[in-house]
Amino acid sequence: MFSYEPIGIIHSPFNTPEGMPIQPAGAKDIRGSVEVDDKYEDGLGDIEGFSHIILVYHFHLVTGFDLKVTPFIDDQPHGLFSTRAPRRPNPIGLSVVRLVLREGNTLQIEGVDVLDGTPLLDIKPFSPEFDCPESARTGWMEKAKGKVQEKKADDRFK
Numbered sequence: 401m402f403s404y405e406p407i408g409i410i411h412s413p414f415n416t417p418e419g420m421p422i423q424p425a426g427a428k429d430i431r432g433s434v435e436v437d438d439k440y441e442d443g444l445g446d447i448e449g450f451s452h453i454i455l456v457y458h459f460h461l462v463t464g465f466d467l468k469v470t471p472f473i474d475d476q477p478h479g480l481f482s483t484r485a486p487r488r489p490n491p492i493g494l495s496v497v498r499l500v501l502r503e504g505n506t507l508q509i510e511g512v513d514v515l516d517g518t519p520l521l522d523i524k525p526f527s528p529e530f531d532c533p534e535s536a537r538t539g540w541m542e543k544a545k546g547k548v549q550e551k552k553a554d555d556r557f558k
Contacts, residue, residue, distance in 0.1 A: 406519035432512030452526035459491035
């Protein structure tokens with residue numbers, strides 16, 4: 401059995417999933433913050449040099465899952481693991497957000513697409529060299545390209 405302890409909390413303007421952006425690309429100008437527990441503050445050293453960071457978090461309000469889901473950006477069902485749906489066997493999410501400013505143990509961010517109070521599990525620096533393979537394919541998502549900016553969450557993944 402695995403056990404994780406949150407290292408902090410993500411703050412956002414969203415108190416309910418309904419109407420929330422479904423990916424950071426749809427939350428471009430939405431600001432939030434990441435409050436890292438004091439005991440992990442030293443781990444933030446040098447993070448200011450990165451324009452973007454990857455937040456790894458726990459979908460704390462999600463229960464259950466379905467192996468076939470109809471995502472927000474398509475009208476056809478797909479296998480859960482070919483989607484970014486939050487209801488998963490291990491409800492772990494990730495978001496690439498813009499790092500605006502570090503103030504001690506608090507990170508001001510932009511592009512936040514999570515609920516206020518979401519438990520933070522980890523932070524990783526985003527690196528195009530590591531995180532953007534040249535020959536990446538996007539499967540069924542190719543036909544949905546550009547739709548994420550106009551889509552908002554509803555109650556389908558509660």
